[in-house]
Amino acid sequence: MILITGGAGFIGTNFILDWVRQSDEGILNLDKLTYAGNLQNLASLAGNPQHIFTHGDICDQEKVTALLNRYRPRAIIHMAAESHVDRSIHGPEDFVQTNITGTFRLLEAARHYWKDLTPPQKAHFRFLHVSTDEVFGSLDQQAPAFTENHCLRPNSPYSASKAASDCLVRAYFHTYGLPVLTTHCSNNYGAYQFPEKLIPLMITNALAGKPLPIYGDGQQIRDWLYVNDHCSAIRRVLEQGQPGETYNIGGWNEKPNLEIVHTICDILQTYRPADYHALITFITDRPGHDRRYAIDARKIERELGWKPAETFATGIEKTVHWYLENQDWVANVQSGDYRKWVEINYDGRSIQ
Template identity: 70%
Template sequence: MILVTGGAGFIGANFVLDWLKGLDEPVLNVDKLTYAGNLGTLRPLEHDGRHIFRQADICDRAALDELLAQHKPRAILHFAAESHVDRSIHGPADFVQTNVVGTFTLLESARAFWSALPEAEKKAFRFLHVSTDEVFGSLCATDPQFTETTPYAPNSPYSATKAGSDHLVRAYFHTYGLPVLTTNCSNNYGPYQFPEKLIPLMIAHALAGKPLPVYGDGQNVRDWLYVADHCAAIREVLGRGVPGETYNIGGWNEKKNLDVVHTLCDLLDAARPKTSGSYRDQITYVKDRPGHDRRYAIDARKLERELGWKPAETFETGLAKTVRWYLDNQAWVDEVASGEYRKWVETNYAQRA
């Protein structure tokens, strides 16, 4: 059995669904079910005995100790995190609590559990920590891509707390010998993403006839990684990664935010045309977020060289699949768009108009 934290969130749920699609090994799924945790995403596993869900907070040491003692997982995959930069600007305390204190608490529980294992199980155990490229800070247009040895320079409360969690994970390997693996990924997109993030937000607003809010001049650059590719990379790192090592996971798809929005509008124009005009007509520019990093770019050659992984999707194929999924799963989108989500969009974008 493996234990997955944050397995009702976007990337975690995709990983759980993907894992159980191809493997029989059970998953213990631990999620606090905050606003971005959605059990509806896991509905296909409702009657699947291989999926065990437990609602718990990773800051709750007693709950973690009990779950580890009861289920004895061979690995922990740590997806749980507060993960939206804009939310971290408005309310950084939650990010410190979940990303730093929560990761520390999980590490302490994992260390106690691992230390008591028989030698063979102890040697085979893994703690895989899922992190972000945002810990490396911002790049200029001509800077080389982030590598695993790029110095950390986080610029938002979100990225600073993720950097703190990365450092804790590293320290637990070097100080205690806990067999950890860390992955730093670029911007994920795909099915089941909460509609506060760029791509699902733009799809939802476009279809509703609302403005498509683009920060600043729209020239900020991100590397885009299709979530199924990310899940495949994590499986490779879990299976064959070297304890103590970090691995960058990227899609080799550097795109300006405005170009992403334009491509989305063109795909929607083809798949669900408006009665007149283009979805591009709905694009509006809003005040930039404070400290908005200009460019992220991942060099994922280590992962390809050492473990043989590279993304299966191009940005074009992945985005086409994503748009089709959202068009075909409007019920899921409606279910997710709770009162808290609508309040969040109003809080974040209304003041930038």
Template identity: 70%
Template structure:
């Protein structure tokens, strides 16, 4: 048996592939375009592993998709591939439409053609699992109840709008064509292999370099934080047990303000890698807020617990300690992903 993972060299996708092969002998075909945040090095320990086959390619390449599906005959497609950074979507929304909307459409059509041509027994076992985000639901006021799967879509950024569109396509392909789909909407992930443009890894690498720690606005934007390996376990659970056509919210039950996240990272670095220049919190620098910055996200993850028995294994305190330690233990990985293009982006975004 085989599964096809799109975006499997990215942050969440690579963690999923590694965890899958740690727990299963089932083969994985990884498809990744290796754009700036896709990193073949994330999968380096699978080199020579016959259970893993890597393909450098784009989900928008229909001919390639058809070839992969016919050749490897996967029982499931797990669709992680996406442009996923709000700031980048504000500066260049076109790439988000191309990958998240048009790419998902092409993948759905290839999956539909492949699935339609199978014997009934194989068709019944096939799954298309679409990995999405809580940002499609918009923003919450401080006292609003957390997002449930029934919350209306109110995306506020080009990124979240493109993901909302992809969610709607997946739903439509199930209801119109019968494609056996599952959708997960997760909260903010953190953990190993996170590209250092996002909040937590950016704070870690900047602090270690003695650079300013840029915090948008007043830093009181609230997010629910989910350790990436917990997210991977949730996806495996939904793939195995989820009801067809259903959406499952995946959260960590950890609502934290951004400034509190930054201070927690600083405190852990003070403990694990103290600086001779003093506490890392001295580097916190407030910068102009980004346009349309959502104030609060919160995930109600009771449905996946009630129906499938899943809950996160990590608390924020245990997960963030593991994350900071991973970055301290992998300076080479950090140095290699901080290319000239990455440095130029950071300087432009936080100037």
């Protein structure tokens, strides 16, 4: 069995669904079920003994310890995190609590569990920490992409909290010998993504005839990674990654935000004709908005033989189609809490 934290979130959901399709091994899912955690995502696994869900907080070290002792997992995949930059600007304390304190307590529980394993079990145990390219800061237009050796230069409370968790994970390897792995992924997109992030926000707003809010000039560049590609990379790192190493996971798809939005509008027009481009609205930029991220994913391809299966063209087509086919899911997650957040983050911004 393996333990995953944050398995009811966007990436965790896709990872669990892929895992159950491809493996007979059990998966224990620990999730706090905050606003972005949604058990409806995993409804297809109801009654499936391969997936065990436990409601809990990674900050609760006693609970984590009890789960480890009961289920005896061979690995921990740590995905639980507060992950939205805008939310971290409005409320950074939650990010410090979950991403730093939570990671620390999870590491402590894992360390004590690991040291009491038999020698063969200790040799095969892994703690895989899922992080982000945002810890590296912002790149100039012509600068080389982030490698695994890039300095950590976070610019938002979110990325700072993730950088701190990266450093803790590294320290537990070098100080205690805990067999850790760290991955840094680029911007994910795909099914089940909460509609506060760029791609699902643009899809859901466009279908509702609402403005498509673009920060600043819309020329912020990101590398886009289809979520199922990310999941396959994590499985590969878990299988063959070397303890203490970090691996960048990217899609080789650098694109400015504005191009992403125009692409979404074009695809939507083929399914439900309307002038979606007319909804594009430029608004005041977010504070400290990083200009460019880019992932150099050659190490994971060279050492572990992984590369993405999807291009952006194929991945975004699948993503838009999924949201069109799952409007009930969208309506269910757009709760009062979601509407309140949209008001806080967007309603006060001036239109440029």
